[in-house]
Amino acid sequence: MLGHNHHSSGFGVISEQATGYPGYDSIITKDKATIGEILKENGYATSWFGKNHNTPTYLYSLAGPFDQWPSGMGFEYFYGFMGGETNQWTPYLFRDHTAIFPWIGKPGYNLITDMADEAIKYLTESNAAAPEKPFFLYYVLGGTHAPHHPTPEWIAKMKGKFDMGWNDLREQIFANQKKLGVIPPNTELTPWPDLLPKWDTLNPTQKKMYAHQAEIFGAYAAYTDHEIGRVIQAVEDLGKLDNTLIIYISGDNGTSAEGSAIGTTFDLDAIQGIDMPVDAQLKFYNVLGSDLTTPHMSVAWSWAFDTPFKWTKQIASSSVAPGRV
Numbered sequence: 001m002l003g004h005n006h007h008s009s010g011f012g013v014i015s016e017q018a019t020g021y022p023g024y025d026s027i028i029t030k031d032k033a034t035i036g037e038i039l040k041e042n043g044y045a046t047s048w049f050g051k052n053h054n055t056p057t058y059l060y061s062l063a064g065p066f067d068q069w070p071s072g073m074g075f076e077y078f079y080g081f082m083g084g085e086t087n088q089w090t091p092y093l094f095r096d097h098t099a100i101f102p103w104i105g106k107p108g109y110n111l112i113t114d115m116a117d118e119a120i121k122y123l124t125e126s127n128a129a130a131p132e133k134p135f136f137l138y139y140v141l142g143g144t145h146a147p148h149h150p151t152p153e154w155i156a157k158m159k160g161k162f163d164m165g166w167n168d169l170r171e172q173i174f175a176n177q178k179k180l181g182v183i184p185p186n187t188e189l190t191p192w193p194d195l196l197p198k199w200d201t202l203n204p205t206q207k208k209m210y211a212h213q214a215e216i217f218g219a220y221a222a223y224t225d226h227e228i229g230r231v232i233q234a235v236e237d238l239g240k241l242d243n244t245l246i247i248y249i250s251g252d253n254g255t256s257a258e259g260s261a262i263g264t265t266f267d268l269d270a271i272q273g274i275d276m277p278v279d280a281q282l283k284f285y286n287v288l289g290s291d292l293t294t295p296h297m298s299v300a301w302s303w304a305f306d307t308p309f310k311w312t313k314q315i316a317s318s319s320v321a322p323g324r325v
Contacts, residue, residue, distance in 0.1 A: 001034045001054065001073070008032070014084060015056050026056040027068065037074025039136045045126050047077040049119045050140035053084050066097055075138065079118045081111070085267075088112055088142055088149035089291035110151055112143055116227040120234040127238050139231060143224030146258060146267040147294030150219035155289055157222065162214035165199025165207065166304040167192065169214075173307040183308055190310040196261070196300045209278050209285065213263045213297035216289040217305075255305040257312035259296030267296040 002009050007023040009032050018026035028034070040046045048070040055068050060082055070078035078096050086092045088111045093100050103109035119139060126135060142149075162169065170189070177183045192198065202210070228248075235241050260270040262277070265284040269276060281288075288295050302312045 001036075002028070002032050003035075004032055011054075015053060016084065018056055018058075026054075028054065028073065034073045036070070036136065036138065040074045040076065043134065045130070045133050045135040046075045046138075047119075047122055047135070048075040048080060048138045048140070049078075049115050049122075050080040050138075051084075051086075051142060051145075052078070052080050052082050052140075055082060057083070062097060062099065064097070069097065071096060077122060079115070079122075080140065081142070085145050085147065086111070086142060087147060087291070087294060091142075108151070110149065112141060112149075112223055112227050113151075115139075115141060116230045119231050123231075123234055123238065127240075137231075139228070141224050141228070144217060144221045144255075145252075146256060146296045148216045148220045148289055148296065149291075149294075150216060150223040150289055152290075154219035154223040154226075155215060158215040158218045160211075161218060162211045162301075163207075165202075165211070166214075166298075166300045167199045170304040170307045173304070177308060187308055189308055193303070193310075196303060205282065206278050209281050210263065210298055210301070212285060212288060213259075213295065214301050216295055217297050217301065219289070252313050253315065254309060254311065254313045255302040256296070257299040257302045257314055259298060259302070261299050263296060263298040263301075265293045265295050267294045270296060 006012060010023060010025050010027045010029065012024040013019075013026075015026040018024060036046045036048065052070060054073070055070075059065065059068050066072050070080075078094065081091045081093050083092065089109065090103050091111045093102065093111070102114060119137060123135065123137065126133070164172075170192075174183075174187075174189050178185055178187065199207070232241070232246065235244050258267065258270055260275055262275060263281065264270045264276045265281050265288060266276065284293050284295075287293055299312065303310075306312055
């Protein structure tokens with residue numbers, strides 16, 4: 001957004017932890033122009049779809065001021081949610097400065113699809129009004145940040161795909177990365193930590209629940225990518241793909257470990273240090289990922305998905321791996 005060190009931009013911590021001290025107050029000062037502001041002043045139509053984790057929580061009120069909202073950061077149009085995460089079935093959603101509730105009366109509504117629909121509509125209408133005007137569309141999906149909320153159709157596509165367990169999956173990912181040239185052929189895989197159990201030490205109940213956690217996450221990732229593809233297809237349909245620069249950023253220092261060692265059906269309990277036993281999670285097996293749950297997966301899966309690195313999202317040394325935020 002800025003190209004500055006996060007401390008110099010007021011974000012030494014996330015906005016929910018803001019204090020009154022310089023560098024930690026979640027205030028982007030006027031001498032720090034966002035990419036949205038720069039492009040807007042150079043003739044671009046600027047829009048922001050999705051996650052806004054930049055507005056201080058104490059300014060969420062519709063009474064304003066709005067200088068720390070997307071509209072104050074150079075974005076002429078905003079359609080998205082406030083804060084670090086939101087329920088994708090019933091999101092904390094705004095259009096510009098107004099709270100909206102598009103899921104009411106719409107069974108099966110999901111923000112991942114809705115965002116794509118709205119972005120495509122915006123691009124189409126903007127192009128119709130001013131086809132010669134360049135555009136900057138900042139598209140920030142909730143996936144694959146918790147809570148993991150894919151649709152049932154995508155969950156069905158993942159059935160059984162993670163039954164091999166996290167250790168074998170890690171080996172498969174590592175081999176594929178070498179084959180594709182993502183990593184050098186002489187790369188050595190970091191050792192599996194003693195802190196995390198190996199798959200073959202688990203009982204059948206644990207394997208069933210843990211495999212389903214990964215199915216939900218995998219479905220969420222695939223669903224998210226599919227909807228991003230729809231937006232890119234819309235750019236091509238408008239005849240502008242060859243003249244459009246697409247910057248696809250995947251990573252938040254790695255896949256998140258906020259699901260605790262055993263995962264959860266309610267992601268905020270793990271953040272508070274509350275573990276949900278696997279037997280208790282099993283009661284939600286058939287509705288995991290639905291509007292009745294806000295799930296997250298075991299750290300062991302996060303470790304595997306961060307192959308070939310060690311650590312996870314919370315540790316910056318893990319580098320970048322598939323965990324979109």
